[in-house]
Amino acid sequence: MRIRRIILVIGAIFLFSQLMPALAHAALVRAEPPPDAVLDHTPTEILAWFSSPLIAGSRLKVFDSQFRAAAVGPTVIDSADPTLMRAPIESLQPGRYTVNWEATADDGHVSLGSYEFIVREGSAALVWPVVGGIVVLVGVHICIHDAPSFGAATCC
Numbered sequence: 001m002r003i004r005r006i007i008l009v010i011g012a013i014f015l016f017s018q019l020m021p022a023l024a025h026a027a028l029v030r031a032e033p034p035p036d037a038v039l040d041h042t043p044t045e046i047l048a049w050f051s052s053p054l055i056a057g058s059r060l061k062v063f064d065s066q067f068r069a070a071a072v073g074p075t076v077i078d079s080a081d082p083t084l085m086r087a088p089i090e091s092l093q094p095g096r097y098t099v100n101w102e103a104t105a106d107d108g109h110v111s112l113g114s115y116e117f118i119v120r121e122g123s124a125a126l127v128w129p130v131v132g133g134i135v136v137l138v139g140v141h142i143c144i145h146d147a148p149s150f151g152a153a154t155c156c
């Protein structure tokens with residue numbers, strides 16, 4: 001009975017030691033924008049958190065539905081949280097986007113993955129014409145109101 005127990009313990013230690021390197025690989029834990037998110041506004045930055053600390057070589061890339069690369073700034077590993085990598089991104093048109101991540105864990109092993117998010121048609125494109133319309137209306141109002149007292153020369 002004692003020998004059998006010792007064999008079991010050794011077996012468990014062996015199994016655990018085999019699993020350890022696999023645990024060190026970096027897996028995506030969460031991201032901002034999150035996978036499958038539907039956004040009203042274009043994101044300004046892609047953030048991705050992993051299950052283990054990352055080292056240089058880790059990177060984020062973003063592609064549109066036509067597989068064209070979106071303008072993404074250099075990927076950096078967050079100085080306060082080494083499990084977080086982040087990359088600034090230029091304004092995105094409405095559409096479906098794929099984030100490809102390549103995570104180099106601190107054991108040197110590389111893992112890859114991707115997820116999608118959607119930038120919804122609308123908000124940014126709708127807000128500006130409305131704001132422009134208000135500005136034009138206010139301008140016209142001031143012109144008409146001020147015209148009699150300041151004379152035609154001050155009117156736009």
Ligand SMILES: [Cu+2]
Nearest residue numbers: 024025107109
């Ligand atoms: Cu590894």
